[in-house]
Amino acid sequence: MIPGAFEYHRPETLGEATGLLSQLGDSARVLAGGHSLIPMMKLRMAAPEHLIDLAAIADLRGIAVGDDIRIGAMVTQAELIAHDGLAAACPLLREAALQIADPQVRYVGTVGGNVANGDPGNDMPGLMQCLGARYSLAGPGGTREVAARDFYISAYETARADDEILTGILVPHPAPGTGYAYEKQKRKIGDYATAAAAVTIGRNGASVAMTNLADRPIWSEAAGKALAAGDAAGAVAAALAEIDPGDDNRGPAEFKRHVAGVMLRRAIDRARARMG
Numbered sequence: 001m002i003p004g005a006f007e008y009h010r011p012e013t014l015g016e017a018t019g020l021l022s023q024l025g026d027s028a029r030v031l032a033g034g035h036s037l038i039p040m041m042k043l044r045m046a047a048p049e050h051l052i053d054l055a056a057i058a059d060l061r062g063i064a065v066g067d068d069i070r071i072g073a074m075v076t077q078a079e080l081i082a083h084d085g086l087a088a089a090c091p092l093l094r095e096a097a098l099q100i101a102d103p104q105v106r107y108v109g110t111v112g113g114n115v116a117n118g119d120p121g122n123d124m125p126g127l128m129q130c131l132g133a134r135y136s137l138a139g140p141g142g143t144r145e146v147a148a149r150d151f152y153i154s155a156y157e158t159a160r161a162d163d164e165i166l167t168g169i170l171v172p173h174p175a176p177g178t179g180y181a182y183e184k185q186k187r188k189i190g191d192y193a194t195a196a197a198a199v200t201i202g203r204n205g206a207s208v209a210m211t212n213l214a215d216r217p218i219w220s221e222a223a224g225k226a227l228a229a230g231d232a233a234g235a236v237a238a239a240l241a242e243i244d245p246g247d248d249n250r251g252p253a254e255f256k257r258h259v260a261g262v263m264l265r266r267a268i269d270r271a272r273a274r275m276g
């Protein structure tokens with residue numbers, strides 16, 4: 001299918017991009033890798049009159065492993081996977097990114113697009129919630145940070161204002177010896193999750209998040225607390241009490257609830273086995 005007509009903009013600085021976004025208002029959308037937005041436009045589920053391509057903005061690129069880990073919004077999923085320093089500092093990021101779609105999508109799809117999109121099927125939002133990441137946003141009024149755990153409101157509705165651009169993601173270093181796992185069940189290679197679970201367990205606590213099991217990613221504080229106390233069954237029960245899957249072509253809600261429990265139990269077992 002063919003998308004509706006649109007005007008293409010390619011700003012070279014963040015200031016130009018936020019300026020265009022405020023000036024053009026509701027009629028404009030930013031374009032990152034285009035692997036969620038362009039299919040939506042082809043299906044005519046999105047019909048922006050202006051696309052503001054972020055590809056030429058150097059400030060949105062790059063990965064820096066310092067006091068925090070900073071991932072620029074326009075870093076592709078493939079760049080994230082290939083970055084050795086990042087894989088050493090936070091291996092869960094790489095493990096989850098490798099389960100997104102297929103190499104073709106990962107060469108173009110960006111980390112910023114994945115977390116800003118607001119699609120409950122995206123893998124990185126739950127992952128970022130599990131890791132306690134923060135998102136940097138820039139708009140006409142300046143910059144601000146929002147915790148990933150506070151960012152997702154409902155499907156395609158996030159804390160990002162229409163005139164803000166997500167510029168990067170800040171991930172705290174996991175404590176030494178932290179066990180981690182991302183477990184995802186999908187119908188075939190390249191598919192979104194039927195159910196997925198992200199888990200970290202360290203000496204200072206545990207964290208649990210679930211993907212594609214509600215209208216937003218679910219970070220379960222109660223599951224993390226149960227897991228930190230050594231109660232894996234309690235953690236699974238607590239997380240399952242917070243999800244709200246629906247029936248669709250990936251199966252009925254009851255089946256997804258079952259798969260969610262299996263994925264989370266596997267993630268817990270693997271994370272525990274990896275604790276240092």
Ligand code: FAD
Nearest residue numbers: 030032033034035036037101109110113114122123166192
């Ligand atoms: P785009 O499509 O360009 O943008 C997506 C949305 O986010 C748009 O509304 C855009 O305006 C907004 N946006 C993008 N960047 C910013 C920014 N910096 N600031 C503010 N708003 C922004 N994803 C998964 O997680 N798991 C999967 O298993 C998976 N499977 C896929 C399979 C196929 C066949 C395809 C085509 C895609 C799949 N995806 C999957 C989606 C893919 O990962 C996308 O690349 C990702 O969801 C969006 O990233 P993007 O860079 O392509 O963003």
